[in-house]
Amino acid sequence: MSGPKSIIRHETWTIQPDREPDAKPVTHQMKCDVCGDQSGEDGSWEPPQTWVLNHSGQNPSHHSYTEVISRPWRTFMHT
Numbered sequence: 001m002s003g004p005k006s007i008i009r010h011e012t013w014t015i016q017p018d019r020e021p022d023a024k025p026v027t028h029q030m031k032c033d034v035c036g037d038q039s040g041e042d043g044s045w046e047p048p049q050t051w052v053l054n055h056s057g058q059n060p061s062h063h064s065y066t067e068v069i070s071r072p073w074r075t076f077m078h079t
């Protein structure tokens with residue numbers, strides 16, 4: 001599990017959020033915890049939150065939601 005190899009790997013590789021121009025966009029999505037229905041993915045948090053308000057309006061007993069954020073990361077090796 002945590003032998004010398006894993007230590008070497010940890011010192012050699014670094015991980016960070018991918019902010020390169022060709023990186024996948026960060027997206028936000030809302031999911032209803034009651035029925036599992038979900039909004040579309042969007043680069044802004046506003047459309048998913050608007051979806052939540054509309055969903056609660058149509059389903060007045062659905063009060064719990066989970067935000068799903070997709071964020072690209074990349075690794076690179078130290079030289």
Ligand SMILES: [Zn+2]
Nearest residue numbers: 032034035062
């Ligand atoms: Zn729902």
